[in-house]
Amino acid sequence: MSEARAPSTVGAAWLVARKDLAIEFRTRTAFFSALVFAVLALCIFYFAWDESIIAPAQRAPGVLWVVLAFSALLGLQRSFGIEEHDRGIDALLVSPISREAIYLGKAIGNLLFLCAIQLITIPALALFYNLPVGRPLLVVTGIVLLAMIGIVAIGTLFSAMAVNTRLAELLLPMLSLPFFVPILMNAAQATTRVLADRPLAESWPWLKILLAFDIVFVVACTLAFPFTLEE
Amino acid sequence: MADTPLPSSLTVELSLVSRTFGRRRAVDDVDLSLHAGDCLALFGPNGAGKTTLLRLIAGLLKPTSGSVRVCGHSLRDDAAARAHVGLISHQSMLYRALSARENVEFAASLYGVPDPRGAAVRALERMRILDRADAPVRALSRGLQQRVSIARAIVHEPSVVLLDEPYTGLDAAGGAALTEMLRLLRSSGASLILVTHNVEEGLAVASHAAVMLDGRIARHDDCATLDPPIYAGEYRELVLRGIDQEMSLDIGVSA
Numbered sequence: 001m002s003e004a005r006a007p008s009t010v011g012a013a014w015l016v017a018r019k020d021l022a023i024e025f026r027t028r029t030a031f032f033s034a035l036v037f038a039v040l041a042l043c044i045f046y047f048a049w050d051e052s053i054i055a056p057a058q059r060a061p062g063v064l065w066v067v068l069a070f071s072a073l074l075g076l077q078r079s080f081g082i083e084e085h086d087r088g089i090d091a092l093l094v095s096p097i098s099r100e101a102i103y104l105g106k107a108i109g110n111l112l113f114l115c116a117i118q119l120i121t122i123p124a125l126a127l128f129y130n131l132p133v134g135r136p137l138l139v140v141t142g143i144v145l146l147a148m149i150g151i152v153a154i155g156t157l158f159s160a161m162a163v164n165t166r167l168a169e170l171l172l173p174m175l176s177l178p179f180f181v182p183i184l185m186n187a188a189q190a191t192t193r194v195l196a197d198r199p200l201a202e203s204w205p206w207l208k209i210l211l212a213f214d215i216v217f218v219v220a221c222t223l224a225f226p227f228t229l230e231e
Numbered sequence: 232m233a234d235t236p237l238p239s240s241l242t243v244e245l246s247l248v249s250r251t252f253g254r255r256r257a258v259d260d261v262d263l264s265l266h267a268g269d270c271l272a273l274f275g276p277n278g279a280g281k282t283t284l285l286r287l288i289a290g291l292l293k294p295t296s297g298s299v300r301v302c303g304h305s306l307r308d309d310a311a312a313r314a315h316v317g318l319i320s321h322q323s324m325l326y327r328a329l330s331a332r333e334n335v336e337f338a339a340s341l342y343g344v345p346d347p348r349g350a351a352v353r354a355l356e357r358m359r360i361l362d363r364a365d366a367p368v369r370a371l372s373r374g375l376q377q378r379v380s381i382a383r384a385i386v387h388e389p390s391v392v393l394l395d396e397p398y399t400g401l402d403a404a405g406g407a408a409l410t411e412m413l414r415l416l417r418s419s420g421a422s423l424i425l426v427t428h429n430v431e432e433g434l435a436v437a438s439h440a441a442v443m444l445d446g447r448i449a450r451h452d453d454c455a456t457l458d459p460p461i462y463a464g465e466y467r468e469l470v471l472r473g474i475d476q477e478m479s480l481d482i483g484v485s486a
Contacts, residue, residue, distance in 0.1 A: 003344040004387055006311055015340050019326070026328040026367075087322040091383065094289050094306075095341040096314040230293065 006096035009104065016092070016105025021112060023082055027138035030078040031116065032073040038121045040114065041067045046128045052153070056129040063193040064125055065184050069151070073173050075113050076155035078107050080163040089229075107156045107218075114148050131195060139194045146210050147187035153217040154179045160228045171189075180216070186210040240267045240334060241303075242315075244393050248297035249446075250283055256438040257283040259446035260297070265439075267390070270423040271411065272433030272454075275443035282321065284443070285393045288424065289318045301391055305338050309464045314342055317389035319397045323380040327369035331355060331379040334368060342387035354382035359408045373400040381409060385416065392416055393424045398432055410436055430465050431464040442469055 007015060024031060045063040051104055054086065083089035092102050122144065126137055155176050162171040190203040243265040249314045250258040258280045264449035265271055275281050287299055290306030290313060295402045296339075299305065304312030325334045332351050339354075355361045357370055358378040368376055371475070385392065394413075413423060413436045428432045433456060434440060440462065442450040450469060 004233075004314060004345070006314055007340070007343050012341065015337065019329070019337050022333070023326055023328045080325065082328075085327065087320065087324050090291060090320060090322070091316070091324040091338060092341070093291055093339070094313055094316055094318045095308050096343070097341055098310050174338055 007101075009098055012097035012101035013104035013108055015148070016097075016102055017108035017112065018119065019080065020079070020109035021191055024078075024109075026115060030075050030079070031113070034074040034117050035120060037074060038067050038071040038117060039124055040122070041070070042128050057131060060125060060129040060131055061188050061195055063129070064122075064140075064144075064191060065147075065188045067121060067125075068147070069177070069180055069184055070216045071117055071147070072151050072155060073115055073176065075117065076110055076152070076159045076176070077169065077172055079110050079156055080161045081159075081168075084163050091197065093229065099229060100222050101159075103156060103222055103225035106160075107152050109220075110152045110156055111148055114152065115145070116183060118144055118148070132197070136194050136197065136231045139200065139203075140191055143187055143190050143207065145212075146207065147183050148213060149208070150183040150217045151176075151180055153214070153221045154183075157221040157225055160225065182213050183210065183217075186213070234359075240268075241265070242267050243424070244300040245288070246298045246300075248284075248287060248299055249285055249287075250280075250292060250296045255269065256446050258287060258294075261448055263421040263441075263448065265391075265424070267420045267422060268417055269439060269458045270417050270425060270437045271439045271441060272430075273426045273441050273443060274428070274430060274433060274466055274470070277448075279443040280446040281443050283446075285318070285395050285424065285426060288391075289316055289393055291318075297480060308416070314387060315390040317383055317384040317387065317392045319392070319394045321395055321399075323368070323379055324397045325368045325376060325383065328367060329332035329373075330365050330367050331360060331371065331382075332364040333386045334379060335383050337388045338383045343361075344387050345387075349385050351382070354386040357385070357408070357412055359380045359404060374402050374405050376407070377401055378405050381412070385412070388419075388421075390421055392421055392423045392429075394423065396426060396428070397430065397446055398427060405431075430466050431459055434459045434462065442466055444470070 042063065045059065049059055122141055125131065126133055130139060158172055158175040162168045162175065165171055186206045190206040193203045241264055244263050245263040248258060248261045249256060261284060273281050283292065287294055288301065293307060302312060302315045306316065308312050332355065335351035335354050336347045339350045344350045352361065358381050360375060360378045363371060363375060368379060371379065379396060397409055401409060416423060425433055425437065434457065436448050437454050439446050440454055440457065441453050
């Protein structure tokens with residue numbers, strides 16, 4: 001054997017994430033489907049309500065989190081799907097990288113993928129719902145990022161669990177959505193306050209709970225992931 | 232036929248390994264050992280447990296009982312030890328959207344091979360597919376994908392190579408390149424386990440041959456004592472007898 005030395009967990013995770021993003025960049029299937037869904041949902045929600053009853057800016061937080069949760073599911077679905085086609089996952093499993101690195105790599109890839117979707121969704125939301133551009137929107141972007149970490153942690157784990165089942169498309173939302181609830185609830189509460197131009201201190205308790213959920217989900221899912229791969 | 236093996240050191244060691252799926256015993260108390268430079272050709276009918284045995288050795292499956300050690304390590308417990316193994320499976324284990332070179336380079340990076348790009352080019356060259364290195368895998372024929380898959384499995388120069396039907400889909404040139412590469416791997420001290428249905432092809436590179444029936448090693452021979460045509464006849468007879476016996480048991484008649 002040559003003087004090969006297996007990459008560290010972080011190095012291996014980055015290799016897996018880079019590979020996933022390269023595949024998505026070539027095919028763009030998940031990106032476009034998630035993006036089309038997000039923009040279409042923003043339009044539908046905009047025209048569904050009477051502006052004279054509820055102002056668009058007041059609807060924005062709810063719309064944002066519904067769109068974000070479901071577009072995330074579209075992206076997460078493909079995460080382990082690309083491994084299943086020709087059993088690429090076996091090549092990862094026989095390599096000297098740890099199972100945790102595979103999980104973290106997949107999660108980083110999913111996070112970057114979802115960030116790319118949000119780069120278009122958040123400005124579109126601001127445009128449709130006449131949101132104040134500047135500091136509030138920056139804070140909302142930060143909240144989205146924080147919520148995405150938890151959503152991706154849960155979604156990546158369940159994507160691995162669901163992929164081998166016949167009802168993968170149904171099973172992933174069924175398993176994930178109940179776990180998304182605490183994240184979405186806290187994120188929506190914080191977003192509402194930020195967009196209502198209330199002091200950031202009012203959102204802080206919600207953000208702390210959100211952060212706590214992120215930490216718990218990332219740690220628990222990283223530890224649980226190797227068990228999802230047992231046959 | 233067999234090349235001269237290098238001085239012996241145990242690379243693969245299976246001790247009373249069994250694996251069950253529900254009530255079915257896919258691998259049943261298998262004892263097996265391979266030394267550096269050995270090549271075991273493993274024959275047997277469909278469903279005999281050959282692929283399960285390879286997946287157990289590769290660490291993809293956990294044995295229900297018994298122990299599997301590769302180069303003295305349990306691959307399931309020791310991630311770094313997995314660098315000793317290269318696996319060629321039924322499926323290509325390639326990413327269709329990536330090019331042949333990107334697939335092999337990615338594998339080289341996972342194994343921490345210095346200069347993964349150079350290693351990928353060399354592996355593709357050995358499998359005579361360098362001219363299609365930048366083509367996406369989805370644009371390659373089944374045989375060419377198989378060559379890329381083999382290049383992926385050997386890019387890190389493993390000590391143990393597990394090959395599950397590697398000749399599937401290969402044309403004469405691809406088959407010759409593979410046989411030549413297997414001989415080269417053996418002479419460099421790698422141990423090989425070659426699962427195939429083609430007895431002549433298997434014996435052309437093997438130092439040992441075994442027949443698996445119903446999860447068990449039914450016969451194990453040293454190739455130095457074998458005459459390929461006679462062995463092929465005996466093998467077919469053994470397999471057919473095994474199938475007959477199974478069918479008789481299924482319909483409740485003693486064989």
